[in-house]
Amino acid sequence: MAEAEYVLELKGITKIFPGVKALDDVYFKLKPGEIHALMGENGAGKSTFIKVITGVHAPEEGEMFLNGQKVAFTHPTDAQKAGIAAIYQHVTNYPDLSVTENIFMGHEKIQKGTRKIRWSDMHEEAGRLLKELGASFSPKTQMGALSVAEQQIVEIAKALSVNAKIIIMDEPTAALTKNESEDLYRITERLRDNGASIIFISHRFEDMYRLASKVTVFRDSKYIGTWDVDEISNADLIVAMVGREISQLFPKQEAKIGEEILRLEGLGRTGYFADVSFSLRRGEILGLTGLVGAGRTEVCETLFGVAKHDKGKIIFKGEELRVKSPKEAMKKGIGYLPEDRQKQGLVLQWGIGRNITLPALKRYSKNGFLNNRKELDSAKALAEKVGVKAKSVFTLASALSGGNQQKVVFAKLLTGELDVLILDEPTKGVDVGAKSAIYEMISDLAGAGYGVIMVSSEMPEIIGMCDRVAVMREGRITAILNREGLTQEAILKASMDDSSPQSGGKVAKA
Amino acid sequence: MNHTGTDAAALQRTQGKKASLSSYIAKFRELGLLAFIVILAVGVQLRNPSFLTWENLNDIATNTAILAILSVGMMLVIITRGIDLSIGATLALSGMTAALTVSHNPGLHPLAAILVGVGIGLLCGIVVGFLVSWVNILPIIATLGMMNVFRGLTFETSGGKWVSAHQMPESFKGIATGAFLGINNLIWIAAVIYIVAYYFVSHTRTGRRVYAIGSNPESAKISGIRSGRILWLVYTIMGGLSGLAGVLWVSKFASAQGDTAAGYEMNVIAACVLGGVSIAGGVGKISGVLLGAILLGILNNALPMINVSPFWQNFIQGAIILVAVLVNAMVKRGIDRNNLMRRKI
Numbered sequence: 070m071a072e073a074e075y076v077l078e079l080k081g082i083t084k085i086f087p088g089v090k091a092l093d094d095v096y097f098k099l100k101p102g103e104i105h106a107l108m109g110e111n112g113a114g115k116s117t118f119i120k121v122i123t124g125v126h127a128p129e130e131g132e133m134f135l136n137g138q139k140v141a142f143t144h145p146t147d148a149q150k151a152g153i154a155a156i157y158q159h160v161t162n163y164p165d166l167s168v169t170e171n172i173f174m175g176h177e178k179i180q181k182g183t184r185k186i187r188w189s190d191m192h193e194e195a196g197r198l199l200k201e202l203g204a205s206f207s208p209k210t211q212m213g214a215l216s217v218a219e220q221q222i223v224e225i226a227k228a229l230s231v232n233a234k235i236i237i238m239d240e241p242t243a244a245l246t247k248n249e250s251e252d253l254y255r256i257t258e259r260l261r262d263n264g265a266s267i268i269f270i271s272h273r274f275e276d277m278y279r280l281a282s283k284v285t286v287f288r289d290s291k292y293i294g295t296w297d298v299d300e301i302s303n304a305d306l307i308v309a310m311v312g313r314e315i316s317q318l319f320p321k322q323e324a325k326i327g328e329e330i331l332r333l334e335g336l337g338r339t340g341y342f343a344d345v346s347f348s349l350r351r352g353e354i355l356g357l358t359g360l361v362g363a364g365r366t367e368v369c370e371t372l373f374g375v376a377k378h379d380k381g382k383i384i385f386k387g388e389e390l391r392v393k394s395p396k397e398a399m400k401k402g403i404g405y406l407p408e409d410r411q412k413q414g415l416v417l418q419w420g421i422g423r424n425i426t427l428p429a430l431k432r433y434s435k436n437g438f439l440n441n442r443k444e445l446d447s448a449k450a451l452a453e454k455v456g457v458k459a460k461s462v463f464t465l466a467s468a469l470s471g472g473n474q475q476k477v478v479f480a481k482l483l484t485g486e487l488d489v490l491i492l493d494e495p496t497k498g499v500d501v502g503a504k505s506a507i508y509e510m511i512s513d514l515a516g517a518g519y520g521v522i523m524v525s526s527e528m529p530e531i532i533g534m535c536d537r538v539a540v541m542r543e544g545r546i547t548a549i550l551n552r553e554g555l556t557q558e559a560i561l562k563a564s565m566d567d568s569s570p571q572s573g574g575k576v577a578k579a
Numbered sequence: 580m581n582h583t584g585t586d587a588a589a590l591q592r593t594q595g596k597k598a599s600l601s602s603y604i605a606k607f608r609e610l611g612l613l614a615f616i617v618i619l620a621v622g623v624q625l626r627n628p629s630f631l632t633w634e635n636l637n638d639i640a641t642n643t644a645i646l647a648i649l650s651v652g653m654m655l656v657i658i659t660r661g662i663d664l665s666i667g668a669t670l671a672l673s674g675m676t677a678a679l680t681v682s683h684n685p686g687l688h689p690l691a692a693i694l695v696g697v698g699i700g701l702l703c704g705i706v707v708g709f710l711v712s713w714v715n716i717l718p719i720i721a722t723l724g725m726m727n728v729f730r731g732l733t734f735e736t737s738g739g740k741w742v743s744a745h746q747m748p749e750s751f752k753g754i755a756t757g758a759f760l761g762i763n764n765l766i767w768i769a770a771v772i773y774i775v776a777y778y779f780v781s782h783t784r785t786g787r788r789v790y791a792i793g794s795n796p797e798s799a800k801i802s803g804i805r806s807g808r809i810l811w812l813v814y815t816i817m818g819g820l821s822g823l824a825g826v827l828w829v830s831k832f833a834s835a836q837g838d839t840a841a842g843y844e845m846n847v848i849a850a851c852v853l854g855g856v857s858i859a860g861g862v863g864k865i866s867g868v869l870l871g872a873i874l875l876g877i878l879n880n881a882l883p884m885i886n887v888s889p890f891w892q893n894f895i896q897g898a899i900i901l902v903a904v905l906v907n908a909m910v911k912r913g914i915d916r917n918n919l920m921r922r923k924i
Binding site: 123125144145146149155157161162163164165166170174175177179184185186188214339 | 783798801862
């Protein structure tokens with residue numbers, strides 16, 4: 070076969086999931102022996118793109134060429150046979166099986182004739198691969214007992230064991246420390262020198278500068294452009310990734326900011342986040358942002374008593390707060406609006422009214438019997454207050470639009486007597502009109518003296534709504550930005566740049 | 580900074596020690612189970628010297644064989660994160676069909692009777708597997724439904740009547756009562772099945788993939804494993820083993836009834852759980868399941884021998900199962916925590 074100019078080329082790829090265009094006319098070219106970085110914000114379509122290349126998803130439109138020849142993968146094994154291997158963002162291993170098995174799953178060595186697995190050959194080969202990659206653990210170790218970095222190495226060994234010519238790494242450094250990342254860089258370079266072409270997806274600029282020669286940027290499921298790495302500046306790259314303008318109107322009113330109501334001091338939970346400190350005052354909207362997986366939701370769950378922290382303390386209304394359950398947290402005055410309203414926020418098969426009063430049934434009952442009239446009146450009043458659009462309070466929650474469902478969850482929060490509201494991605498999956506209504510509600514709530522923590526990945530709403538913003542990266546707060554210094558670039562920089570978390574010098578005083 | 584650094588290191592060291600203990604237990608779980616069985620046996624022997632005699636041990640093994648055979652199949656099902664509640668009914672249906680066949684054709688070779696039973700069992704398994712893997716019905720629902728269907732069919736084929744000892748030819752009853760080299764046939768059959776099963780799960784691709792789809796179904800999909808086929812296979816094997824067990828059961832008790840082995844699936848699941856098969860999928864060893872079945876068998880035999888009332892027997896069995904599950908959960912929690920500690924932030 071004549072050497073084609075590109076080992077892999079994708080043209081005009083479009084992938085549609087019900088209701089969403091996950092990829093919209095996307096292009097990509099990979100040269101032999103090249104490390105090509107693929108960058109973009111959360112939800113830009115990178116992971117979907119990878120799954121198209123590896124045959125997990127079939128695209129609706131577009132063509133894919135391998136060494137100049139057109140291919141169409143219908144099953145992951147097709148891509149495997151073609152020499153494409155992927156190391157996914159969420160490590161996709163079998164925690165209960167041994168390292169050897171993880172490496173060879175799908176292409177075990179078997180004896181001809183008897184079809185018996187050749188364990189000793191496999192262990193030997195696995196050991197050789199691991200040694201080549203500089204790993205010190207035995208191939209017989211159980212996968213689940215390894216650290217994330219070690220699991221990453223196993224995934225790479227897996228790619229090597231199939232002699233992959235194209236290796237895709239989806240955020241391999243996200244969970245690694247600096248030293249571990251450095252090891253990974255060296256391994257990646259060695260793979261390239263041995264003739265593999267590598268697609269490297271990362272949120273870290275450091276990774277890109279250290280490794281890649283080309284960078285392609287996706288934004289909002291679309292292809293933005295491809296550049297030589299030395300040809301594009303950091304700032305231009307950020308503009309390419311963020312791009313959009315803040316076009317929506319944010320009805321942010323200046324609320325009177327009152328006394329401090331909540332303070333976190335060095336809060337930590339093993340394996341999830343560490344050293345998280347910030348404060349919240351009445352009437353204030355505090356943004357909590359960062360990339361997905363930075364530990365935002367985990368911090369909120371800890372505040373709400375879903376999980377326990379094991380370091381630091383929470384000061385609530387001047388006293389140390391120790392809550393063991395969400396019920397207790399609500400009693401004390403902390404409310405939580407979960408990220409996934411369908412799963413965690415609503416009983417979909419129930420009517421609006423019953424959903425709203427669910428957390429406060431005690432108030433509407435006497436001796437264990439519900440006072441239906443009282444419940445109904447209260448539900449009606451609250452539904453009207455938040456502006457739910459529905460025929461009656463008996464309409465099923467499942468029949469509402471995303472925005473209206475979210476309003477019902479808000480109304481649910483308001484049944485309690487709360488001081489602090491934690492809103493986890495309050496406008497996720499909600500259309501623009503409903504978004505603005507939700508913003509207005511949040512603003513009103515802050516005006517009424519609630520302290521609001523708003524977790525969000527959407528920069529426009531963070532910038533448009535928040536008085537202060539805490540940015541998290543890999544389980545730590547990397548910056549607390551005031552309203553004056555609040556730009557998309559500043560947030561992106563704090564959530565991606567590898568300013569060593571130990572230094573802490575850049576953190577503004579809370 | 581430096582100070583907290585050493586703190587963290589110290590913490591990690593103590594955690595490491597703790598975790599190594601739980602992983603140690605995890606590794607030697609089967610040994611622990613074996614030790615428990617030995618202690619139990621010695622305890623019973625002290626109370627009743629006729630416990631550890633050749634006859635009694637042979638007896639226990641014979642009585643445990645059917646449970647052990649079924650447990651292997653159930654282990655495979657549970658490893659894929661499934662469950663099969665229909666096996667008691669499958670067993671009854673196959674046993675009844677085999678018994679009816681031999682009662683009408685007394686000259687039939689016992690092997691043919693076994694084939695009839697296994698065939699019926701395989702058919703039942705194929706139906707269940709189809710529902711689970713292709714129609715995507717939750718295993719607990721699919722097998723709950725089929726349990727009643729098979730049970731109904733059993734009564735239908737027999738017209739509600741029993742097939743009793745005098746209607747069965749000696750050759751048929753000989754399947755379960757006969758012996759080879761002084762050891763009961765049932766034990767031989769179970770031994771062969773265990774050897775084959777061991778080879779299947781540890782030395783064939785398909786066997787390892789059973790573990791893979793239970794350990795991480797999403798990952799299995801991405802690595803191109805056809806989970807549907809494997810699920811189907813697993814339920815079919817379970818059905819086949821239930822069919823075999825049906826013939827053995829009817830031959831052993833010399834009676835086939837409509838309600839044969841009703842509720843027996845629970846004993847089988849209990850043996851698996853005792854043997855360390857995780858209901859969450861992905862984990863389970865042949866040796867563990869064998870020991871789990873043996874432990875249940877010994878309890879059934881030993882408790883009456885030391886005059887424990889039948890009421891307390893159930894209680895004790897239940898308590899032992901709970902303790903086993905508790906130990907499992909604690910070990911798993913320790914390992915998970917250890918893995919979290921290794922994540923650096």
